[in-house]
Structure formats: C-alpha cells, structure tokens
Amino acid sequence: MTTTTLVLLVYTGFLVLASFIHLIRLDYWWVRIWDFPHLQLTALTVLGLVAWLLADQSTQWPLTIAPVGLLAASIYQGWLIRPYTPLAKKQVRAVRRKGGxxxxxxxxxxxxxxxxxxxxxxxxxxxxxxxxxxxxxxxxxxxxxxxxxxxxxxxxxxxxxxxxxxxxxxxxxxxxxxxxxxxxxxxxxxxxxxxxxxxxxxxxxxxxxxxxxxxxxxxxxxxxxxxxxxxxxxxxxxxxxxxxxxxxxxxxxxxxxxxxxxxxxxxxxxxxxxxxxxxxxxxxxxxxxxxxxxxxxxxxxxxxxxxxxxxxxxxxxxxxxxxxxxxxxxxxxxxxxxxxxxxxxxxxxxxxxxxxx
The missing domain is CATH 3.60.10.10 (Endonuclease/exonuclease/phosphatase)
Structure with a gap:
C-alpha cells in the first residue's frame, strides 16, 4: 500500500464518520456539532472521490470500499442540502400580486x-x-x-x-x-x-x-x-x-x-x-x-x-x-x-x- 493510498484511506474514514455520526441520537456537543458542516462535507467528499480517481486505480476489493463510502456520503449530503436549493418545491409560496x-x-x-x-x-x-x-x-x-x-x-x-x-x-x-x-x-x-x-x-x-x-x-x-x-x-x-x-x-x-x-x-x-x-x-x-x-x-x-x-x-x-x-x-x-x-x-x-x- 502506497503512502498516497494510506492518506486517502484516513481522509475517507474521517469524512464518512463525520458525515454520518450525527445520526447517532446522542446529545453531547461532540456529536451534535457534526449537524452543522454538511455543505462543507459535501465539497470534501466530492474532492475525495476525485482524488481516488486520479491517484489510485486499484481494484482490490478492500480498497474499493473507500470510494464507495465517499460516494454514499456525498449522496447523503446532497439529500440533506437539496431542499434548500431551487430544485425543491417551495414550502412558502410567493405573494399574489394581482389586485388588492x-x-x-x-x-x-x-x-x-x-x-x-x-x-x-x-x-x-x-x-x-x-x-x-x-x-x-x-x-x-x-x-x-x-x-x-x-x-x-x-x-x-x-x-x-x-x-x-x-x-x-x-x-x-x-x-x-x-x-x-x-x-x-x-x-x-x-x-x-x-x-x-x-x-x-x-x-x-x-x-x-x-x-x-x-x-x-x-x-x-x-x-x-x-x-x-x-x-x-x-x-x-x-x-x-x-x-x-x-x-x-x-x-x-x-x-x-x-x-x-x-x-x-x-x-x-x-x-x-x-x-x-x-x-x-x-x-x-x-x-x-x-x-x-x-x-x-x-x-x-x-x-x-x-x-x-x-x-x-x-x-x-x-x-x-x-x-x-x-x-x-x-x-x-x-x-x-x-x-x-x-x-x-x-x-x-x-x-x-x-x-x-
């Protein structure tokens, strides 16, 4: 295993953990603080996927788990963020301006x-x-x-x-x-x-x-x-x-x-x-x-x-x-x-x- 692959594995492990740890229903600050940076985690997981594509072409099954984990994390982050984009239906409709x-x-x-x-x-x-x-x-x-x-x-x-x-x-x-x-x-x-x-x-x-x-x-x-x-x-x-x-x-x-x-x-x-x-x-x-x-x-x-x-x-x-x-x-x-x-x-x-x- 190369140094690059090891760094990517550590990077991936941290991001996957950070992406999903908030699902644990514990109220301690060190868990709940991970509710906040999902936009940043989205960018970092996508960056990690690009890094895997560029730096490691190994098809050994233990290593393929890492990019799959990043992909799952990035999809999950996108699911959380999507409602706050124009892709979602508006919860509060725009004011009716005709007349009155x-x-x-x-x-x-x-x-x-x-x-x-x-x-x-x-x-x-x-x-x-x-x-x-x-x-x-x-x-x-x-x-x-x-x-x-x-x-x-x-x-x-x-x-x-x-x-x-x-x-x-x-x-x-x-x-x-x-x-x-x-x-x-x-x-x-x-x-x-x-x-x-x-x-x-x-x-x-x-x-x-x-x-x-x-x-x-x-x-x-x-x-x-x-x-x-x-x-x-x-x-x-x-x-x-x-x-x-x-x-x-x-x-x-x-x-x-x-x-x-x-x-x-x-x-x-x-x-x-x-x-x-x-x-x-x-x-x-x-x-x-x-x-x-x-x-x-x-x-x-x-x-x-x-x-x-x-x-x-x-x-x-x-x-x-x-x-x-x-x-x-x-x-x-x-x-x-x-x-x-x-x-x-x-x-x-x-x-x-x-x-x-």
Missing amino acids: GSQVEENTLRLLTANVFMENTHVPDVKRLIEKHQPDVVLLLETNEAWRQQLEAIEQNYPHRLLCPLENTYGMLLYSRLPLHNPQIRFLIQDDIPSMYVQLELPSGQQIHFYGVHPMPPSPTEHYRSTERDAELLLVGKECRKHTGPIVVAGDLNDVAWSHTTRLFQRVSGLLDPRVGRGLYSTFHAHYFFLRWPLDHVFVSHHFRLKQLRRLPNCGSDHFPILVSLTYQPDPATATEEPKPEGDDLKEARDIIDRAT
Whole structure:
C-alpha cells in the first residue's frame, strides 16, 4: 500500500464518520456539532472521490470500499442540502400580486432579525441598516445594556418595544412600529436564557403570534449537550401547534435548517421554512465563507405568502442579518401541506423536554 493510498484511506474514514455520526441520537456537543458542516462535507467528499480517481486505480476489493463510502456520503449530503436549493418545491409560496394592492400592504409584515454580537462596536452600521430597509419589526440578539442605550435613537420610529438586555450574550431587543399585545419575556428552560412572545397587530387589524428565540448551542464553550436547546425549540413548537391563527418564529436557533432537531421542530409546530426551494441563506460565520451555514431562521404558518427574503450585509457581527417580508394571505389549500408529526415525534419531543426540565 502506497503512502498516497494510506492518506486517502484516513481522509475517507474521517469524512464518512463525520458525515454520518450525527445520526447517532446522542446529545453531547461532540456529536451534535457534526449537524452543522454538511455543505462543507459535501465539497470534501466530492474532492475525495476525485482524488481516488486520479491517484489510485486499484481494484482490490478492500480498497474499493473507500470510494464507495465517499460516494454514499456525498449522496447523503446532497439529500440533506437539496431542499434548500431551487430544485425543491417551495414550502412558502410567493405573494399574489394581482389586485388588492392596499390590502396586501395592510397585511404585510417586514421583519429584520440579527444576531449583532454583543462586543460589536458597529452600532451605527446597524442603525443605518434599519433606516435603509424600514422594517416594521426589528429583533436584535446578543444585546446588552450598552446596545440598548446606543439604539435609543431608533425608538422614536418604533414606539412599541419589548427589551431584555443581558450581559451574558443572550439579551434580546424587540422594536416594533406595530402594536404589541400580551408581550412576554419568558425563561422556558434556563434561568438566564430568555425568549419572547407577543401578538403583533397588522394595519389590517390581523394579529400574529410572534416568537423570538435564541437558545444556547451545544459546544465546548457553551453547553456540553444540546438537550436544553432542543427542549426550548420543541416547547415553542408544541405551543405553536395549539394556535389557530398566523404564527412567526424568528431568531438564532443555534441549529441548522437540515438538522434532526429543526426538522422535528417543524413537524411538531407545523411551521414552514421560506428558504425551502429558494436557497440556504447562510448567516454564520460572516467572516469565514468556508465555515458558513444557516443558523438564523424565520418559520411561518401556512397563513403567509413570501414577498421578500434577503440576507443583508454584515454590520460587524459574526452573523449576517435577515430581512423577510411576509403577507397574510391564507389559502385553505396550503394548510394541508404543513409538516405533521410522524411516528414517535411527539413522544420524542416530550422525552427531550422532560430531560431538560
């Protein structure tokens, strides 16, 4: 066996393990962290296949297992990523623009959500972004008291607010032009990790259940397991399923769109992902293009159609902001397409919540 073949075998073994280890239902960070880099793993597995073709022509059966493993891994990665490409059917349909111009505007919500990175000093850039795009609602994460004070200038344009500045990188600031009903700052799982719930009132009078979330991720510097993150998302998901009206859930979920937890959250909540059929809209890490995946999310109920979805320019954070424009245009046909629990999904959700609480 040549040195090149040995290197390729080690490279292949690592990639195959990294591609499939996340299927193990363990919540330790060193397993769950492999939920994230599937786009990167796709590129690396394809590169490995090319390397096998160029560097090794051996047909000995033990060696043929390696490229077959890479091929299986690359196909699996493609299956995970495909929904977030134009090859898939859109979960959230585009807004109907024919007629009813004023009615569309009165039923449209423009939301800007951004993890601003607490130590970020580019506050003027964030304010300019808000001024430029004029969203109806602004949700800013990782905000402390210094951020709240420096953002006082925007309060004249956003008379309705729900503010929870914290010094632990989990503060949340919600600014709204729209009236807020029943505003709540909630600590669902951990005493120092808040989430928000409000009912937004559109100009038409239609009310929207809105959730802002930012659970703690599994990582060697944050939390040794993902259970608390997963439980918070699933608690919100179970609550969403009980509502009959329109719902929006937004924030930094510290989880990727294709993970088991996020897909379980969608099935439990019944919410749709506007990225499906459109693109990845990867928001993290803003400074390293080769380590980038979709961490910041907006999920909506079947009552909405999509008017606009954009990833905005970076403002000094390690996350890109997201701007989404949603129009309340309920269609009975779309209600039948919402995700639904499968198999033991509800039992799994209960077990995760029980372990966290």
